[in-house]
Amino acid sequence: MSLPDTGEHDRRLDESLLRSLHVLLSEASVSQAAARLGVAQSALSRHLKVLRQLTGDELLVRVGNRMVLTERAQALAVPTRRILADMSLLTAEAGPVEPRELRQSFRIATYDFLPRQFFADIAERVARQAPECDVVIRGLGSRFEHYRQLADGEVDMVITIWPELPGHLRAASLLTEPMVCLVREGHPLARAPMTLDDYRRARHLSSLEHVPGQGTIIDAQLAELGVSVHTAMHTQFLGMAPAILARTDLVFTTGRLLAEDFARQYPLAIVPFPAKIKPHRYRLVWHERTHKNQAMRWLRGELTAAARELAHRPRS
Template sequence: MDIDTLDLNLLRIFDALIRTRNVTSAGEAVGLSQPAVSYALAKLRTITGDELFVRSRGGMEPTPRAIHMGVPVRQVLDMIRREVFQTDHFIPSEAERVFTLSLSDIGEMVFLPRLLRRLQTEAPHVTIKSVSLSPADLQEAMASGDVDLAAGYFPDIIKANFYQQHLFAHTFACLVREGHPTIRKRMTMKQFMDATHIVIRAEGRSQEIFERHLEEKRITRRVGLVIPHFMSVPHLLQATDMVATVPRSLAEALVSFGTVCMFDLPFETPKFDLKQYWHARFHRDPANQWLRQLVYESFIQGI
């Protein structure tokens, strides 16, 4: 038998016949007339080289070949209904899967704890994996499904097959160590200009906004240290009288540790939008939809 020429509707009719043992009832089950069912049975007989069903007083009795075919045919049809046509349902409390997120180190420090607190109660068996990729690699990973969601400042994700959702507008703040000798109640423009600054050039793009803003305003600083990571900022500030300008949410998080103080900048600060991004392939995926809502709620709860 050449399976490439097999009409799957024949399997539906065969399954109805094996269940009802009656041509009329089988037709009603699949929405066909009695002649149409009889025609389909004739085709099945030709394909299999077997009578399959024989008329008797009790109805259409299956042959041994038909009985042997009954279970696998039902399994094939059930699998098609379940895996191909049935709408997926995602139950967070029962889910056991890994979601991969692209977050900056700020996202991991500030927003990931909020997300994990929600997961503990709503989806205790879900695992979160955080990755950091280049813009080109990130877009490919999202298209392939290797990354489920990107959340943060990703201005390079601009292709038409990506969706995005605004989370909130963000800005910057300054950090100094507790007990700083000159900066106490507020930061003046003179103090900002006189201070030695730590500049963070991290993988995230948000710091570029601040540096570009300073160039546009023709504000120059004395830069004493350039580093690639935000996480070392509190320790460096604690040991020096330097100043560091960071995204405000990170500043608020670091202040909670009790070793640094936060100040507003003495001039108008630029804003940037934090968003979450996902690929169009997964726009209607129930699991991705649930994750997006959870991330959205976790981000905005800190505003």
């Protein structure tokens, strides 16, 4: 692959230059950026020279034995990403892509409220079908941060359980599962049917709030029941939950699939939630600009298929 010739006197900023700029800002390395784009390092160096002329800034400078971004370059990262994302709205891809020919990063924002098997399945699917691609899984951040991430092109799609959705975003259902309680084996609440009063009096383990002072999605569901609980421990890392539950009398309320995953790791008991409560509804969300992008459409299909397989996996 070769880059179009952009001579030193050609001062037009085109898509090829923008893509070179985007990858250079992401990698902060000419050699690594060239490898990611699949072009010769000398060709990308020529693009960098033109970009320096167009921006009036060095963009990349050497500090010790490595290259770092200038302040101007850091400021250009978000608008460059957004411009490239917006440009995808101008063209429609005629037909389906061949995953094996793709060479890109897929960026998903989510939280670890789905079982490990789901993420392992996604990793296996991408590695087998699109071996030149990589997947970046990052946290959701605050409750509405992922809307900005999608708008700015920082992430390609989001998996969330929050129901709010602005009009410029698209969504599809991934999973619906009942809520359950998870406690250690031998816990007093695991010996007999748990009542709502039992649940209210217990000490609880919970995830952190997405917006301070507004509670979690489970807090909102409990408020609809007129129930408040004493949360003795909050954690942003749900992977800690099974070990904590196994050594305490705390109660953890979550979806059935994650509870079953944790119960396979530690001596834990799954207890039905003691009242009628809305199930967890996981949704896959993406921006309008990537709706017709064939690579993103392919990945959305794989995420949906992985979720379907997880939902129909035999109970152990």
